[in-house]
Amino acid sequence: MRSFKYQIQDETGLHARPAGKLVKLARELDSAVTLAAGERQADGTGLFAVLGLGVKKGTVVTVTVSGGDEESSLKLLEAFFRENL
């Protein structure tokens, strides 16, 4: 299991469009992806769960991957957050 933290820079936070892209990416990876913000946790493949986190600009999100090729999953997710959020 490996994880990284990321503070959301995007003005609109983790909204429907980036959330949709993130969910699509999480579904393609062979690792299980979990997002945590504050005390809430969400399965990265669930759009409602991710939207339900209520992530806004400035929120610190912890992204955890487990199983499969964790190394490359982590890299892809990190790149995604930096580019889109």
Place this chain on the structure above:
Amino acid sequence: MEAYRGKAIAGGIAAGRLFIYRKEKRRAKREAGAGPEKERERFLKAAAQAEQELKALYEKALTSAGEEAAAVFEAHSLMLSDPDFVREVERAVSREGVSAEYAVDEAGKAFASMLAGMDDEYLKERAADVQDVAQRLIRILQGGDEDAKSPEQPVILAAEELSPSETVQMDQRLFLALVTERGTETSHTAILARSMGIPAVSGISPRPEWEGRMAAVDGESGVLYIDPEEGLLSELENRKRERELLARSLEALKDQKTVTGSGRRILLYANVGGIRDVSAALAGGAEGVGLFRSEFLYLEKKSLPSEEELFLSYKAAAEAMGEKRVIIRTLDIGADKQADYFELPEEENPAMGLRGIRLCLKRPELLKTQLRAIFRAGVFGNLSVMYPMIASPSELRRAKALAEEAKEELKKEKIPFAEMEQGIMIETPAAALLSGELAKEADFFSIGTNDLAQYTMAMDRQNGQLEEFFDPHHPALLRLIEETAKNGKRAGILVGICGELAADPSLTEEFIKMGIGELSVAPSQILPLRRRILELP
């Protein structure tokens, strides 16, 4: 001609015949299914078909309405295959033994209300998407065809609400304008309208008898005209052009200082209702915040906010405004506007009751916590504090004594804080008449004309029956303002106005002559007022 005022959600002007779109809402009755296995299979089959449909809609929307509008169908696909959604449907068919239709309907409602309950306008709008996905599944399960009722000539499309699945079925090139009952700037209707460059207005409930009538839509001011008079359209076009010109010329004044022709510098500040409005104030060209209301920090909560919560809000405002001044008004509530946890008893006459500084002095901890938060936040910007509803110098003295206590405490606890000016609202006739005495102890005045008018004339401004008696320029009110300005000037302190009158252009010149040095108005009124002041001698 009839005119209906709604909310402008996409700009532009259009005219044409109205086309009323009525959707059939599909409901699923609670009924026993054909067994969990069978219902689960039906659901999965329907979901697969829905997935196919959504793919086709995505392609279609991509070519006809652009990427932003098309992305919606991608989101629908994700919702359709969302693990929580699928699990919820499967749970209902197996545990409750209901039909797939009913399970989908219920799950759709549950996720829609989850989104609708979120503290975010954009996500709230997404509740309609979930309903749209559920409707699609129910239609497939019930064996219906796509609802196709499409205009055949260019029309103004009016509907209760438009979902992307519906609009994409129609030939969108035929839309001249959109009118809906529900929808905000982030709704599909608005997104679609903007991507097509057509006007859209929401907040107007379409009536069946409008079908086929001629209409015009003004997406600038949000008005729908039915059977428009001749010449209206060119008039609307002219008005639109004028508005654009005005907006552009005002935009040029954004970073200018506010100075009269003879060189008098006037501070033009913004009134804000909370941290959310601070960016609007900056964007609107404010030179500072003349009234930062604290009420939202209390009224939106279930219990008393902590010092830390208050501190973070005040700090955010201070940091956002940088060197520009922010005047924070301490809590101004009373029995007519309170949160349950205050447990204020009902009053016969709350306007004259336990409110503003009176409540704060009666519950000193309430004021001291705020003051500690404000003084601490002062380290991060240029803050001042302002006490509301002062009627006597003794009230100001008591508030200032509490401020001293707060500072002593902070000093002892070695918590950094900033010294700052402490001013008062002049909103009771008593304070205006005693402004000479008060000026010796207050660092600045800000005249709250709304309350001052109501207390001076003994007239409730909200009472429509008094309209013929209510004079916003009542000479008694103006005389109190003049008295306050004169006394403030004599003591060498800044006198501002933060009530509605501050934005009244017919009084601007008089106010400045009286010696008013600061005007605090709604963010959208700053630039027009700046232009007015620049034009003064």
